[in-house]
Amino acid sequence: MIREVKAKTVLQKSKLPESPYCLNPYIGCTHACSYCYARFMRRFTGHQEPWGLFVDAKVNTPDVLSKQLARNTIHGPVLIGSVCDAYQPLEKRYELTRASIQQFVSKGINFSVLTKSSLVLRDIDLLRQGAGFCSVGISLSTLDDSIRRKFEPGTCSVQKRLHALEQLHKEGIRTYLFIGPILPLITNIEAIVAVASQFVDEVWGEALNLRCGNRNDVAQSYAACNLPDEWDKLTRSPKYWRSVAAELENACCRAEVPLVGFYEH
Numbered sequence: 001m002i003r004e005v006k007a008k009t010v011l012q013k014s015k016l017p018e019s020p021y022c023l024n025p026y027i028g029c030t031h032a033c034s035y036c037y038a039r040f041m042r043r044f045t046g047h048q049e050p051w052g053l054f055v056d057a058k059v060n061t062p063d064v065l066s067k068q069l070a071r072n073t074i075h076g077p078v079l080i081g082s083v084c085d086a087y088q089p090l091e092k093r094y095e096l097t098r099a100s101i102q103q104f105v106s107k108g109i110n111f112s113v114l115t116k117s118s119l120v121l122r123d124i125d126l127l128r129q130g131a132g133f134c135s136v137g138i139s140l141s142t143l144d145d146s147i148r149r150k151f152e153p154g155t156c157s158v159q160k161r162l163h164a165l166e167q168l169h170k171e172g173i174r175t176y177l178f179i180g181p182i183l184p185l186i187t188n189i190e191a192i193v194a195v196a197s198q199f200v201d202e203v204w205g206e207a208l209n210l211r212c213g214n215r216n217d218v219a220q221s222y223a224a225c226n227l228p229d230e231w232d233k234l235t236r237s238p239k240y241w242r243s244v245a246a247e248l249e250n251a252c253c254r255a256e257v258p259l260v261g262f263y264e265h
């Protein structure tokens, strides 16, 4: 179900490292990733549908943002899309992310967008104007589209995401590869870094987070890929995550691209 809602505030303080503010023009996300940690947002909406089957579009985002920016001085970058994908398909219709970026660019406010969608290329004109103070991250957990569809049914293909990184990078926009979540038995860190490193300025990684009511959905995705249950044990093994951290470091070192951070849960 799609609903149009009015928000009181859209720019919010965040505890995320590197991003003291965040902006989410949508609640919910039709990318419907089985591992998504943002599903906790459902309890603020009254929606009964499963995660991935509802979105509230905050249709007054541009007005509210403009009032907030007039009132407050923003220190530090804004992350666009911390609990939704700001370039999910509905953004084609509503253009709330575009309108927000327009304001950040015109005011010279540092921002970053993290997405799984090549729709970000629609806004390359604005991103080019903000090239000195914005960045775009693209997330990838696998290079295999048949696996991607099992975990992220509503997302665009791996090829389109790599193409988006390439185009943004060519335009002089700061880009980063976000390898996350890292899925045990699936994510081939070495291969992802090898194909994407030529188009990015930095790399981030994130471990699979199963502390947000997503375990059953993740288990179903693994089962659909015919993978053994060993993944579950690995997610609880500090030794396994230490080896992942080392693998990330080595892959980035070989590709000569900086690894900026690895989030563990």
Ligand code: SF4
Pocket: 029, 030, 031, 032, 033, 035, 036, 037, 038, 083, 084, 085, 116, 152
């Ligand atoms: S794209 Fe991001 S916000 Fe959307 S469902 Fe997937 S993980 Fe969640």
